[in-house]
Amino acid sequence: MPELNQHPENEHQQPSGATRRQFLRGAGTAGAAGVAGLTVMGLGGCAEGAQTSDIRPGQGSAEPGDNDFLAKARVPFDGPHQAGVDTPQQSFIKLIAFNLKESKTSREDVIRLMRLWTDDARRMCSGLAGLADLEPENLESTANLTITVGYGRSLLDKIGLSDKAPEWLGDLPEFSRDELVDAWNGGDICLQICADDRFTLSHAARFMTKTARTYVDVAWMQDGFLHARGSIEPGTTPRNLFGQLDGTANPAPDEHDDIIWINDGPEWLRGGTAMVIRRVAMLMDEWDILDRASREVAMGRTIDTGAPLTGTDEFDDPDFEALDQYGLPVIDPNSHMARAFSTDRSERIYRRPYNYDMPPGPDTRGTSNSGQIFICFQKNPLKQFVPIQQRLDEADRLNEWITHIGSAVFAVPHGTNEGDYWGQDLLEG
Numbered sequence: 001m002p003e004l005n006q007h008p009e010n011e012h013q014q015p016s017g018a019t020r021r022q023f024l025r026g027a028g029t030a031g032a033a034g035v036a037g038l039t040v041m042g043l044g045g046c047a048e049g050a051q052t053s054d055i056r057p058g059q060g061s062a063e064p065g066d067n068d069f070l071a072k073a074r075v076p077f078d079g080p081h082q083a084g085v086d087t088p089q090q091s092f093i094k095l096i097a098f099n100l101k102e103s104k105t106s107r108e109d110v111i112r113l114m115r116l117w118t119d120d121a122r123r124m125c126s127g128l129a130g131l132a133d134l135e136p137e138n139l140e141s142t143a144n145l146t147i148t149v150g151y152g153r154s155l156l157d158k159i160g161l162s163d164k165a166p167e168w169l170g171d172l173p174e175f176s177r178d179e180l181v182d183a184w185n186g187g188d189i190c191l192q193i194c195a196d197d198r199f200t201l202s203h204a205a206r207f208m209t210k211t212a213r214t215y216v217d218v219a220w221m222q223d224g225f226l227h228a229r230g231s232i233e234p235g236t237t238p239r240n241l242f243g244q245l246d247g248t249a250n251p252a253p254d255e256h257d258d259i260i261w262i263n264d265g266p267e268w269l270r271g272g273t274a275m276v277i278r279r280v281a282m283l284m285d286e287w288d289i290l291d292r293a294s295r296e297v298a299m300g301r302t303i304d305t306g307a308p309l310t311g312t313d314e315f316d317d318p319d320f321e322a323l324d325q326y327g328l329p330v331i332d333p334n335s336h337m338a339r340a341f342s343t344d345r346s347e348r349i350y351r352r353p354y355n356y357d358m359p360p361g362p363d364t365r366g367t368s369n370s371g372q373i374f375i376c377f378q379k380n381p382l383k384q385f386v387p388i389q390q391r392l393d394e395a396d397r398l399n400e401w402i403t404h405i406g407s408a409v410f411a412v413p414h415g416t417n418e419g420d421y422w423g424q425d426l427l428e429g
Contacts, residue, residue: 070143070197070229077125077147079415080271082422084148085377086256086350089238090194093224093354094205095277095373097152097187097408098216105158111427113215114149117191118421120211121147130207143197144229145204149422150275150410155188164266164426168274168382169411175393177404184279184406187219192275192375196229220406222279224354224373237306237314241282241355241370242401244299245306248314249340251348259384260350260377268426271414273377276349276385279356279406284368287401298397300335308337336398339391349376349384371402381409 075083100110120130125145129136153170156162171186191208195201209218226238240246251259262269287295296302300309300318308318309331320338322330331338342348351374358369378384392399413423 071141072127073144073196074127074142075125075144075146077122077416078418078420081261081415082148082272082412083125083415084146084192084194085273085275085352085412086253086260087144087146087194088234089226089352089354090144090146090196091226091228092195092198092201093222093373094193094201095222095224095375096191096193096205096209097219097221098189098191098212099219100155100158100188100216101214104215107159107161107427109215110155110159111421113212114421114423114427116211117149117208118416120208121149122416122418124204124207130211132211133207135203138203139200141197141200143195143200145195145200146193147204147208148192148194148412150190150192150412151423151426152186152188152190152408152410154186158188159427161426164268164429166265166269166274166380166411168380169409172276172381172389172407172409173386175389175404177393177399178407179403179405180407181405184220184222184408186408187410189216190275190277190408190410222277222356222373222406224356226354240353240372241284241357242287242295242299243303244301245314246353246372247351248301248306249348250351255348256350259348260379262379266426268413268423268429269411273412274379274381275410275412276374276376276378276381277406277408277410278374278404280372280374281369281403281405282371283401283403284370297332298335298401300331300337332397334395334397336392336396339394339396340388342388342391344387347384347387349378349388351376371405377412 075087077083104110104113123130124139125142125147127139127142129139133139151169153165156165156169191205193201193205193208195204232238237245237247257263260273262272262274264270290298292303296309301307302309305312306314307316310319310322311317318331318337318341320329320331320333320341324330333339353375354373356371356373376385413426416422416424
């Protein structure tokens with residue numbers, strides 16, 4: 001699933017030379033606490049994931065700690081690709097899926113909505129309030145705000161553009177461990193709104209939602225977070241709620257054209273990408289029972305450095321042939337890292353996950369209601385995401401502590417030029 005990076009001081013850290021026997025001993029302690037058959041977090045929920053990039057030159061006008069660091073930090077809205085995909089991860093995210101109102105399913109209605117939304121998004125990301133914003137003071141800090149749009153298969157079907165949909169756009173194949181809840185699935189349109197200031201994020205999301213009420217209804221909304229900008233070194237991998245570095249395996253910037261950006265097919269998608277969203281519940285109360293060594297065996301990596309159990313550095317290549325003193329593999333073949341690993345480079349994806357911790361309180365399994373909003377981008381989910389998820393679904397140590405409860409796929413159109421609106425060549429073609 002995904003991974004994250006920080007290095008907290010922990011004077012109680014245990015040695016990380018975990019063996020299979022240590023894992024089995026720890027798993028035995030967990031006993032009935034592990035809920036058998038719970039869903040795999042797949043590519044997205046727990047640890048093999050998206051490396052956070054360095055802050056790009058010009059994306060923040062000042063360094064952390066300067067008064068105007070967040071106030072004037074801006075990400076260009078227009079360009080060949082939409083912002084918010086390979087943009088360095090901001091601290092907060094709000095994902096909102098919308099469905100067209102029954103009376104607003106014409107192509108003309110969607111064009112009007114896209115014109116409205118694109119203009120408002122462009123203005124807000126550049127530090128200007130939306131045209132109808134009655135609280136422009138709420139946008140004094142742009143805080144690296146990005147607003148990204150994606151289209152679901154259902155949108156294209158409703159407006160008579162099914163023939164324009166790529167073959168991968170639609171529901172993912174069924175995975176045996178999924179426990180999907182309708183409240184977190186699908187949607188006609190998705191807005192991914194990210195920022196380094198939660199106030200800015202809240203205002204932008206509310207404004208985009210209320211200006212579209214004539215055309216759409218909210219299907220679902222998901223809020224996520226990472227470390228606050230500046231609390232960890234720029235360019236390091238953040239951590240997920242299991243304490244694991246989440247994103248180590250992400251492709252480098254010079255690989256993005258091969259892995260993320262679509263360069264063939266429909267014109268409206270050239271320069272765009274495919275967005276997969278998986279909501280993954282993390283069973284924190286059961287996880288808390290495991291000792292540290294068992295957690296590392298389940299992952300295949302150390303907790304402190306994120307290194308493979310056969311290495312010392314986060315980015316060391318794993319040695320899956322190495323054996324311990326008992327003749328057992330040092331890296332369990334069913335560890336999360338081993339199951340996610342592939343020698344086929346065509347299966348790589350770009351992970352951009354966030355954590356969630358729901359304020360309503362505990363679910364039916366314990367005192368926590370936490371998890372991960374796993375987001376990944378790629379050219380074709382059927383060829384990149386699905387093979388990895390299938391391996392994780394079949395056998396992944398982490399499956400005992402994670403459950404996939406939501407799933408959606410959206411086509412993210414290419415970027416815009418000044419004056420253009422999202423999806424213009426699709427909707428006017």
